[in-house]
Amino acid sequence: MSTLGQLVYSGLLTGSVYALMSMGLTLIFGVLRIVNFAHGEFLMLAMYGAWAITAMLGLNPLYAIVVVVPAMFLFGVLVHRLIIRPGLDKPHIVLVFGTMGLSILMQNVALMMFSADLYDVPPLFGGRSIVIGPFYAKAELLIGFAIALASTFGLRFVLKTTYLGKAIRATVQDGEAAQLMGIPVPRIFLITFATGSALVGLAACVMMPLFSVFPTVGLNFVLIAFVIVVLGGMGSIEGALLGGICIGIVQSTSSYYVAPAYGQMFFFILFLLVMIFRPAGLLGRKGEATIGMND
Amino acid sequence: MRSPSPARYGPPSRWRVLPERGTVSIFELGLFAVALTMIAVDLPQTLQDVIIQTFLWAGLALAWNIAGGYAGMISFGHAAFFGLGAYTSTILSVHYGITPWVGMWAGALLAAGFGGALAMICARLRGPFFILSTLAAAEVIRMGALNWASLTGGAEGLSILPVVDATNMVFASKTAYAVLLLIYFVAVYVLTKLLEGSRYGLYLFAARDDEDAAGAAGINLLLARTSALCLSAFLTAIGGSLFAQYFQFLDPTHVLSPELSFQFALLPALGGIGTAIGPVLGAIILVPLSELLRGYLGSAAAGLHMAIYGGVLIVVMLYFPAGLAGALARLAVCRRKGTP
Numbered sequence: 020m021s022t023l024g025q026l027v028y029s030g031l032l033t034g035s036v037y038a039l040m041s042m043g044l045t046l047i048f049g050v051l052r053i054v055n056f057a058h059g060e061f062l063m064l065a066m067y068g069a070w071a072i073t074a075m076l077g078l079n080p081l082y083a084i085v086v087v088v089p090a091m092f093l094f095g096v097l098v099h100r101l102i103i104r105p106g107l108d109k110p111h112i113v114l115v116f117g118t119m120g121l122s123i124l125m126q127n128v129a130l131m132m133f134s135a136d137l138y139d140v141p142p143l144f145g146g147r148s149i150v151i152g153p154f155y156a157k158a159e160l161l162i163g164f165a166i167a168l169a170s171t172f173g174l175r176f177v178l179k180t181t182y183l184g185k186a187i188r189a190t191v192q193d194g195e196a197a198q199l200m201g202i203p204v205p206r207i208f209l210i211t212f213a214t215g216s217a218l219v220g221l222a223a224c225v226m227m228p229l230f231s232v233f234p235t236v237g238l239n240f241v242l243i244a245f246v247i248v249v250l251g252g253m254g255s256i257e258g259a260l261l262g263g264i265c266i267g268i269v270q271s272t273s274s275y276y277v278a279p280a281y282g283q284m285f286f287f288i289l290f291l292l293v294m295i296f297r298p299a300g301l302l303g304r305k306g307e308a309t310i311g312m313n314d
Numbered sequence: 315m316r317s318p319s320p321a322r323y324g325p326p327s328r329w330r331v332l333p334e335r336g337t338v339s340i341f342e343l344g345l346f347a348v349a350l351t352m353i354a355v356d357l358p359q360t361l362q363d364v365i366i367q368t369f370l371w372a373g374l375a376l377a378w379n380i381a382g383g384y385a386g387m388i389s390f391g392h393a394a395f396f397g398l399g400a401y402t403s404t405i406l407s408v409h410y411g412i413t414p415w416v417g418m419w420a421g422a423l424l425a426a427g428f429g430g431a432l433a434m435i436c437a438r439l440r441g442p443f444f445i446l447s448t449l450a451a452a453e454v455i456r457m458g459a460l461n462w463a464s465l466t467g468g469a470e471g472l473s474i475l476p477v478v479d480a481t482n483m484v485f486a487s488k489t490a491y492a493v494l495l496l497i498y499f500v501a502v503y504v505l506t507k508l509l510e511g512s513r514y515g516l517y518l519f520a521a522r523d524d525e526d527a528a529g530a531a532g533i534n535l536l537l538a539r540t541s542a543l544c545l546s547a548f549l550t551a552i553g554g555s556l557f558a559q560y561f562q563f564l565d566p567t568h569v570l571s572p573e574l575s576f577q578f579a580l581l582p583a584l585g586g587i588g589t590a591i592g593p594v595l596g597a598i599i600l601v602p603l604s605e606l607l608r609g610y611l612g613s614a615a616a617g618l619h620m621a622i623y624g625g626v627l628i629v630v631m632l633y634f635p636a637g638l639a640g641a642l643a644r645l646a647v648c649r650r651k652g653t654p
Contacts, residue, residue, distance in 0.1 A: 131618060
């Protein structure tokens with residue numbers, strides 16, 4: 020029983036870190052209605068950034084947040100200007116392949132700059148575990164959990180109460196009407212894309228002490244992120260948190276009770292089951308999956 | 315009102331110079347002649363290898379295009395069909411002694427069944443949701459192949475004994491493989507051309523371009539989409555079996571990876587999605603180019619040719635979404651206007 024408890028607890032913490040990594044993807048999808056296939060490479064770029072700052076200055080990678088998050092925001096602005104905005108009014112395959120091209124480009128530029136070596140940073144607090152009641156967890160995971168919760172509720176607060184948040188929600192509900200009401204929709208798109216990118220930067224700083232970085236690190240994580248956002252309902256922030264935690268628990272329990280190798284297979288099957296029976300996800304809007312996107 | 319006679323727009327003869335739907339053009343026949351010459355001429359082994367890969371990829375890109383281009387079902391999971399084909403024929407041959415000449419059809423039928431099932435369970439999904447589901451389905455197959463080691467050899471893969479025996483599809487010379495893969499490529503091309511000019515092809519275009527209107531006009535959308543994915547999967551699996559016989563080795567990383575699935579989609583994307591000549595142009599330009607660049611640049615600039623590839627893909631998609639085939643089509647229009 021305590022084994023199961025410990026597994027669920029670790030799964031919950033790891034899952035919340037996965038959720039943090041998926042939040043940018045779901046936010047961008049919710050507002051711009053596009054899937055950013057270069058999401059994993061954004062994560063890879065930000066992880067290299069966090070690694071470089073940590074290695075150069077010898078600081079705790081969490082301090083890298085101060086630099087990496089704004090830098091990723093600016094990177095998001097750049098990508099939006101060069102690739103996303105020119106492709107928004109074209110058929111949806113343009114941005115499917117456009118972001119795919121960006122992913123290939125970034126992966127291989129990273130390969131040229133850093134080669135295929137693995138880079139990592141020393142664990143926080145000398146790798147000590149923190150004990151709460153009968154359960155153990157890495158300190159990094161607890162910090163990640165706290166940051167994921169804070170981001171979810173922070174984002175929710177911004178979307179529900181501020182003017183910017185209301186403008187974003189209006190754009191999601193009806194872009195044309197929002198434009199007519201004087202909301203600068205193109206700028207909302209820009210801000211959303213850059214914010215999504217900044218969130219990836221935040222996730223990268225949290226993940227750097229937990230995982231190594233290498234040029235194709237994004238592929239593993241982006242597949243998890245796709246599963247999470249579809250499970251939670253594409254475009255739903257709370258859904259991403261819920262989906263991330265589900266995936267984390269499925270992964271930790273199935274790796275222990277069945278076999279580690281089957282863990283990933285389980286969540287892809289879970290993904291397909293969700294697609295068959297509840298295509299809009301756990302918290303998504305009904306009918307979302309059946310309407311053509313950007314056509 | 316008089317309808318304009320075709321003679322005013324088309325050249326007087328039946329033969330078109332540049333590819334068009336429903337006819338055979340001089341351009342296509344010329345390409346075929348070049349391909350035949352490439353086989354007939356005695357080339358060094360490395361060049362022959364590039365030619366064989368080009369034929370294989372051209373056939374695979376065409377097969378992807380039937381679902382992704384004509385039926386509008388963009389798939390990032392075609393490695394599943396490719397891998398099913400490669401593994402089925404190889405397992406039948408290695409474990410049960412059934413010749414790949416028979417086994418490849420079994421693999422193709424299995425892949426077609428899987429494709430049909432996938433199309434049916436994803437019938438409601440559109441756009442990114444469909445794409446992500448194909449990606450997930452391919453991952454399930456990859457994990458399955460990795461873990462079912464008694465059958466598939468797991469991560470270590472399966473080897474085909476290099477004992478030359480034509481009845482087991484193992485040949486001594488590369489020329490034999492080149493002929494085999496040219497037959498595959500031409501067969502898929504002819505099938506694509508027939509499909510493009512047929513009533514069934516028009517159903518697919520209608521279902522892709524305006525689903526509601528197509529449904530209202532009485533087209534069975536589910537049947538059209540499912541059969542398109544079945545056909546595409548069937549042809550991809552045949553390519554997988556031929557690939558396995560040529561390399562005489564397969565493992566999940568080589569025949570089932572997501573990167574492979576992306577490659578299936580990227581060749582038609584650069585060449586021109588939804589045309590017959592597009593995927594061919596994509597393959598005959600990109601496959602030799604990336605092989606040669608890899609040879610020249612070597613490990614000194616690992617990743618450079620792929621980085622260029624990614625950059626070109628972005629520019630082509632944003633500014634020339636019709637790809638290389640679009641450029642040819644524009645040329646064809648210019649020619650027609652020039653004809654008095």
